Amino acid sequence: MNFKKIGFLFFIGAFFSLSTSLAQEKELYRGLYNSYDAFKEKSIEKRRFTQTQIQPIINEIKQKEMFKVVKVGESIEGRPLQLISVGSGDVDVFLWSQMHGDESTATMAIFDILNFLDSEAFSAEKEEMLKKLKLHFLPMLNPDGAARFQRRNLLGVDINRDALRLQSPESKALKRVRDSLDADFGFNLHDQSTYYNAERTPKPATISYLAPAYDYKKSINEVRAAAMRVIVQMNNILQEYAPGQVGRYNDDFEPRAFGDNIQKWGTSTILIESGGYPNDPEKQEIRKLNFVSILAAIFSIASEDYKNADISKYEEIPNNDRKLFDLKLTGLTYELLGKDYILDLGINQNEIQDENLNYFYDAYISDRGDLSTHYGYRNLNASGFKLVKAKIYPESFQNIEELQREDIFKMLKGGYAYVSLKELPEANAVKLPINIVAEDFEVPENLEPNFFLEKEGALNYAVINGFLVVLSNEEVEVPNALIID
Secondary structure (H helix, E strand, C coil), X not given: CCHHHHHHHHHHHHHHHHHHHHXXXXXXXXXXXXXXXXXXXXXXXXXXXXXXHHHHHHHHHHXXXXXXXXXXXXXXXXXXXXXXXXXXCCEEEEEEECCCCCCCHHHHHHHHHHXXXXXXXXXXXXXXXXXXXXXXXXXXXXXXXXXXXCCCCCCCXXXXXXXXXXXXXXXXXXXXXXXXXXXXXXXXXEECCCCCEECCCCCECCEEEECCCCCCCCCCCHHHHHHHHHHXXXXXXXXXXXXXXXXXXXXXXXXXXXXXXXXXXXXXXXXXXXXCCCCCCCCHHHHHHHHHHHHHHHHHHHHCHHHXXXXXXXXXXXXXXXXXXXXXXXXXXXXXXXXXXXXXXXXEEEEEEXXXXXXXXXXXXXXXXXXXXXXXXXXXXXXXXXXXXXXXXCCCECCHHHHHCCCHHHHHHCCEEEEEECCCCCCCEECCCCEEECCCXXXXXXXXXXXXXXXXXXXXXXXXXXXXXXXXXXXXXXXXXXXXX
């Protein structure tokens, strides 16, 4: 008997079986991605929402026979923390979101996933999966923070640094649920800065993964290794839809963090961080990627396909880096004290929330100099262009209504980034492409993210509150300028 031949044939058979399985999986996830709109929870279209807005969805889920909804605690202000469970399998998978109140992307995706589970689509695949798994969702762990769209809870505690002392009721609830389930897998769902990029690439880290360390040595036991293998599977799928836009979050051990401790307590824990995506301020495309990515993990756990993943591929996922700007200008000419210098500028649009929970952008120059190792969501090669400081329009107007009757684009083409009003609106920002200032306002001496770029005596570009305006195109896209008193 030729054992070498038999072994070779067995290997070939296994290889083709595995290849077929991977092809079938990719076809499944392609179907999920392409049919996503059928499952998207339409009542949530913006990333700022409160527990009051999701409670009707949870109440509706309560009425469905396949789901079980249990109140597992309350926030400091008495808002309910609710666990939604589905499935009858022996493997428990626990997913919690928004322990930071301003990190809502995955909460939206959870409700999309619940809609998918409740639909008639992919019924055979779901039936098989739910026989093997029991899924538990705890959306919006920090509803008091979400009500204010702030990171911390009402006590001012970062819940993700309260795994040991359990000072907050939300932390106690999370620990209690984890322990009662003794879950096999856990998904810790967050948002990260939009300025992270996949290391040494210009692509944003739209999704970043991590199998958190459970000790300072960053040891790898069976529990953590299982999380790594699931991440490899998720990355393989996500590369189909966001190629090169996946990063790996820093794995330094944080002894107070829930993710690190839940890994330590025996639940294979996967951190998912939602970052930035071009032209997606409300993170709706990233929400969709969460939907596909999380379902890919769930199906992989149910089929145990993750066990076939090459764990070394986990280390090949590029690290998160932080070298992205909203706007990067390269090689512009900047005059200082009568001498010309060549500079790169990196500009970011800081998102500010006012006392009424409205938000606006207040841009700032994040860095300047040689930024050749950095990248931008929007880039302009400004070689040959000279920076021209912005001016105040010479005529003052009575109020915003009078200003709106003027040709603001013509003002921009004249090099004016500021216009004064006798009656300033009681607000921080204005949805116009020009800054509103008081009559005694003076243009700052320091370089601000309001200027023009000139070439051969003509103004070609304006930068208004950090947003690039092409002066040959009257379709101006400036979400807001500032009101400065």
